[in-house]
Amino acid sequence: MHHVEHEPANKRFIIQDNGDIAAVMTYVISSPELYIIDHTLVENAYRGQGLGDKLLKAMVEYARENGIKILPLCPFAKGRFDRIPEYADVLN
Template sequence: MDIEHHIDGSKGKVTAKIGIGPLAEMTYSAAGERLIIIDHTEVPDVYRGQGVGLAMVEYAVEMARESDRSILPLCPFAAAQFRRHPEWSDVLNRSASKGEAG
């Protein structure tokens, strides 16, 4: 799986693909110096169940750890992944409501 990170000002995108397949993408916005807001994740049907979406969220978690930022997962998929991975709590933005990210 190839994962790439693209930044355009305060907007960012993480893309993933397997071989010559289509792109999966996760978009986010940077809010100030300390916060990443994941707002959308889209995975083509051909990748479903292969961990592609999870890999993109994991990439964001590592990116947040390396840059001393927190993540607010507004995207339902990303929020669900944060609920499933309590080991990511170190980067979970504490202002997230329980309904969004647990």
């Protein structure tokens, strides 16, 4: 488990466990250079395992590789951006 998959067609990053979605981070494409994180959900059975952080890290790496800035409207993502200065380069 804990492998993050990016599903561009569904505008989301997910982590699955035996075919079930354990955690998901969704985004909206505001422009080719700006993605808005609008929702992060970690199912109750998987909380406390750092899955939300894994999703955010994957999103940040994707943004860096593709010259995208991120606007974190989701409270979880916004809170992490506030606490992780290394992500400031992709923050809009």
